[in-house]
Amino acid sequence: MAPLLEISSLRAYYGATEALHGLSFSIAQGGITTLLGANGAGKTTTLRAISGLVRREGSIVFDGRPIDKMATEDITRLGVAHVPEGRGTFVGLSVEENLKIASYGRRDKSGVRRDLDLVFTYFPRLKERIAQQAGTLSGGEQQMLAISRALMLGPRLMLLDEPSFGLAPLIVQEIFQIMRRINEEAGVSMLLVEQNAALALNLAENAYVLETGTVVMAGPSAELKNDEGIRKSYLGY
Amino acid sequence: MTAITTAAPVAAETSRNLTRTLLIGLLLVAAALPFLVGKSGFISNFTFLQLSLMIVYAIAVLGLNLLTGFNGQISLGHGAFFAVGAYTAAILIEHYGVNYWLTLPAAALICFVIGYLFGLPALRLEGHYLALATFGLAIAVPQMLKYKHLEPLTNGVMGINLLKPDAPFGLPLSGDQWMYLVVLVVAVAMFWMARNLLNSRPGRAMVAIRDHTLAAGTMGIDTSRYKATVFGISALYVGVAGALHAIIFEFVSPDSFRFELSIAILVGAVVGGVASLPGAVIGGIFVQFIEKYADAMTKKLTQAIHLPLELQPWTLYGITLIVLIYVMPGGIAGGLAALWARLRRHKGG
Numbered sequence: 400m401a402p403l404l405e406i407s408s409l410r411a412y413y414g415a416t417e418a419l420h421g422l423s424f425s426i427a428q429g430g431i432t433t434l435l436g437a438n439g440a441g442k443t444t445t446l447r448a449i450s451g452l453v454r455r456e457g458s459i460v461f462d463g464r465p466i467d468k469m470a471t472e473d474i475t476r477l478g479v480a481h482v483p484e485g486r487g488t489f490v491g492l493s494v495e496e497n498l499k500i501a502s503y504g505r506r507d508k509s510g511v512r513r514d515l516d517l518v519f520t521y522f523p524r525l526k527e528r529i530a531q532q533a534g535t536l537s538g539g540e541q542q543m544l545a546i547s548r549a550l551m552l553g554p555r556l557m558l559l560d561e562p563s564f565g566l567a568p569l570i571v572q573e574i575f576q577i578m579r580r581i582n583e584e585a586g587v588s589m590l591l592v593e594q595n596a597a598l599a600l601n602l603a604e605n606a607y608v609l610e611t612g613t614v615v616m617a618g619p620s621a622e623l624k625n626d627e628g629i630r631k632s633y634l635g636y
Numbered sequence: 637m638t639a640i641t642t643a644a645p646v647a648a649e650t651s652r653n654l655t656r657t658l659l660i661g662l663l664l665v666a667a668a669l670p671f672l673v674g675k676s677g678f679i680s681n682f683t684f685l686q687l688s689l690m691i692v693y694a695i696a697v698l699g700l701n702l703l704t705g706f707n708g709q710i711s712l713g714h715g716a717f718f719a720v721g722a723y724t725a726a727i728l729i730e731h732y733g734v735n736y737w738l739t740l741p742a743a744a745l746i747c748f749v750i751g752y753l754f755g756l757p758a759l760r761l762e763g764h765y766l767a768l769a770t771f772g773l774a775i776a777v778p779q780m781l782k783y784k785h786l787e788p789l790t791n792g793v794m795g796i797n798l799l800k801p802d803a804p805f806g807l808p809l810s811g812d813q814w815m816y817l818v819v820l821v822v823a824v825a826m827f828w829m830a831r832n833l834l835n836s837r838p839g840r841a842m843v844a845i846r847d848h849t850l851a852a853g854t855m856g857i858d859t860s861r862y863k864a865t866v867f868g869i870s871a872l873y874v875g876v877a878g879a880l881h882a883i884i885f886e887f888v889s890p891d892s893f894r895f896e897l898s899i900a901i902l903v904g905a906v907v908g909g910v911a912s913l914p915g916a917v918i919g920g921i922f923v924q925f926i927e928k929y930a931d932a933m934t935k936k937l938t939q940a941i942h943l944p945l946e947l948q949p950w951t952l953y954g955i956t957l958i959v960l961i962y963v964m965p966g967g968i969a970g971g972l973a974a975l976w977a978r979l980r981r982h983k984g985g
Contacts, residue, residue, distance in 0.1 A: 450854055475856040487851025489844040491911070500844050503837055504856035548855065 401463065403428045403556060403588050404449070409457035411441075411448040418444045420612040421457070426556070426605075431582055431589040433599040433620070435633055436609035442592040443484055445609070446558045449590075450474055450481045462555065476504055480554035484561055486545040490534030494525055497533050497544055501551035510553060517585065518547040521577050539570035546574070550581065557581075559591045563598060571595075575602055596633035600624050608633075666820060670813035681812040685884060686924065688812070688819045692880045694920025695823050697904040698830055698913070699873025704902075705911030706834060707866045708846030710763070713770030715897030716777035717747045717871040719890075721878025723781065726796040726888040727789050736801050736883050740822065743879035744872045751871025755864035774895040781890040795889025798882065815884045822880060826873060831913060833869075842866055874901070900927065907960055909967025918968045926953055 402425035411419040419441050426432045434442045448455040451471040459467040466474050475481075489497050498518065502511040519526040522543045528536060533544060542562055549557055562578070563571040579602060581587050593599035600606060600620040608616040608629065616623070623629050673679045700714050724746050725739035734742070754773065761769055781790050790796070803814035833839045844852040845859050853859050882888045900923050908919025930953040937952060964971030 452850060452853060470858070471853040472856045472858045475854060481854035483848075483851050483854060487848040487854070489847040489851070491843050491847050492840060496840050497844075499837075500840060500852070500857070501855050503841065545851075552856065 401428075402426055403462055404590070405458075405460045406449070407458045409445070409448055409455060409459065411444050411453050411455040413444075413453065418453075418612055419448060419455075422609075422612065422614060424607050424614055424617065426588060426590055429582075429586060429588055430605065431579075431591060431603040432605045432607070433591045433593060433603035434607050434609055435593065435596050435599060435623075435629075437632075438594075439611070440609040441612040442609055443560055444612075446481060446560050446590065446592055449558060450479060452481075472504070475552060478553065478555035479558065480549035480552040480556070481558045482545045482549045482560060482562065485564070486538075486541045488533050488536070488541045488544060490532070492533055493529070494531055494533050494536070494544060495529045497548055498525075498551050501548045505553060507553075511551070514551050514553055518550050521550075521581060522547055539566050539574070542566060542570075542574055543577075546578070546581075550585070550587075554587055556588045556590065559589060561592055561594060563593060563595050571598065578602065596629070663820075663824060667817065670809050670816060673813070674808055675810070681810050684810075684812040684816045686928070688816045688884045689881070690921045690924040691816075691819045691823045692877050692884070692920070693901070693904060693923040694917045695826055695880070696874045696877035696901050697908060697919035697923065698827065698916035699870045699877065700901050700905045701908075701910065701912070701916050701919075702830060702833075702842075702873065703866055703870035704905060705915075706839070706846060707842045707863065707870075708849075709758075709863060709867065710767045711770040711870070711898075712767050712902060713773035713777075713895075713898050714870070714874045714901050715893050715895060715899075716770075716773045717751060717874040718878035718881070718897060718901070719777050719781065719888075719893035720750060721747050721875030722882035722888045722893065723790060723796075723878075724875070725879035725882040726798055729798055729883075730796050731789065739879050739883070740876055743875045747875025747878075748868040748872040751875075752864050752868030754871075755867025758867065759860050759863055771895070771898070774898040778890040778893055778895075781893075790890075793890060795887060795892070798886045798888075800884065800886050812884075819880050819884065822876065826876065827913060827916075830873075834913075838862070903957065907957070907967055909969030909971075912967065912969040915967050915969030922968075926956070930956075 404426040406425065407423040409419055409422040410417060422441070422445060434445060436442050444453060447453045449459055449466075451466070451469055451474050455467060457467060458465065461474075461477060461479060464477065466477065466479075489500065492500070498515065502514075505511055524540060525543055525547055528540065533541065536544060546557075546559075546562065559578070562574060566574070575598060578589065582589055589603075591599055591603055600623060603620050606618065606620050606623045607614050608623070616626075616629070669679070670684065696714065696718055699717075700711060703709050703711055721743035724743040725736070728734040728739045728742055729736060758766055758769055780786070782793055783790075784792075800811040800815060802811055803809040807814065809817070834842075841852065841857045841862060844855065844857065845862055849859055904919030904923040905916070906919075907922050908917070909915025930950060934948075934950070934952040938946065960968070966974065
């Protein structure tokens with residue numbers, strides 16, 4: 400089966416500074432893939448390059464279509480949903496409005512309603528808070544909202560930028576379980592960026608390790624978990 | 637639990653209805669005012685002019701509020717759009733004999749286009765840099781109005797004198813009273829349009845861009861086009877305010893629109909309450925009131941409390957501003973809302 404996302408020789412820039420130096424990797428249909436690496440390795444930049452949020456060069460093919468020249472809003476419409484670092488809550492809008500923002504570009508009204516119901520089956524807590532101003536939600540709830548918002552785009556691929564950041568372990572567990580359900584039940588593929596390597600390797604089937612803007616290691620999570628270098632650098636035992 | 641969840645929306649509904657009834661009542665009284673007073677002189681024509689100017693500034697503050705409060709883009713140069721709107725009206729009336737009503741859509745259109753075009757390159761600028769670029773606009777426009785080759789149109793530093801329109805249909809109103817009504821009607825229409833815009837999808841997208849531009853982009857919103865368009869709409873509002881100002885003030889000159897005007901509009905927006913429609917009205921009142929009375933009140937205060945030192949004219953303005961920002965960081969509208977909420981909690985037990 401052809402990969403869902405195929406990236407080759409990807410370079411990305413912040414102003415004149417090159418942050419990714421010819422990255423290549425691919426993601427299988429239906430799976431969860433994780434990008435590991437230290438701070439500044441280029442994980443967030445990789446996600447932003449895929450979404451067209453930074454200047455980039457090289458080839459990005461999503462589902463057989465080149466998207467490396469496309470604007471963010473068009474990439475979103477093709478079914479790539481980016482859950483940004485730090486959740487990106489629209490604090491001045493209600494929970495409901497946050498969710499509706501995502502469906503503005505969609506024409507299938509019945510699909511929107513179905514996805515809203517779907518969101519509430521995964522995150523019933525958001526339904527209780529539907530009229531609440533999003534800025535008053537707890538960190539965990541805001542992360543749930545960010546994932547829900549991405550779901551409302553009706554995506555085929557979700558880019559998740561550190562969903563565990565700053566959250567209590569119990570909440571993180573809950574959210575990761577729901578992410579697995581979304582992957583299995585709704586068939587949404589995922590590209591997950593995480594500081595918490597143990598967590599990420601447990602969820603994902605495949606992993607890539609980034610170091611200063613290039614891929615230095617790749618393989619099934621199970622193998623990487625047992626690799627001594629990975630254990631020492633990222634898992635801490 | 638059910639009792640609480642059903643009771644809350646009902647209470648909110650009642651309070652919304654009450655607010656609406658109050659608002660409509662207030663507007664009716666405001667509209668009836670010139671007819672009630674008539675030519676009795678109980679409220680002078682000068683006072684009507686003052687009221688009109690407050691409303692005009694409220695429209696301008698609303699325009700800046702759409703940009704800064706609801707879309708997160710700062711401008712230190714909206715006086716420039718005010719000037720362009722004013723000159724559009726003045727030139728059309730003076731040189732082309734255009735009816736004053738028609739100058740409003742003309743000023744709106746011209747300012748929208750200029751605002752949109754200025755907004756496009758400004759997209760690359762954020763925060764301080766956008767503030768500086770717009771500040772440059774505020775400095776440049778009065779100078780451009782003095783430009784020699786534009787003099788046949790603008791009349792250079794002398795400016796353009798206009799005549800206030802008379803009340804039509806033989807209405808028993810003075811020119812000032814009639815224009816007060818015109819300004820009031822235009823303001824109501826423009827606030828109504830702003831409210832509808834903010835309650836619509838594009839309005840929520842504006843707020844999303846303000847709250848988190850990157851996330852708004854990942855939600856499929858074309859953030860660049862939105863920001864430039866909001867810049868245009870904001871300029872449109874301020875341009876209409878400028879056109880109204882020219883008509884009721886019967887005079888435009890480059891020095892009427894110095895950069896202080898841009899600052900005054902920004903101060904009005906912040907003091908009134910950023911991202912608040914009632915705040916824009918309060919801001920408009922503040923701009924006009926302070927401009928007129930800060931000077932006189934500083935003098936009075938100096939005499940009243942026998943200060944040993946002589947206060948500079950704008951001292952009171954500065955002190956008021958500092959105190960307001962400390963006491964009510966959400967502006968007067970935000971402060972009043974917080975106070976109201978506190979009172980209700982108290983009453984509710």
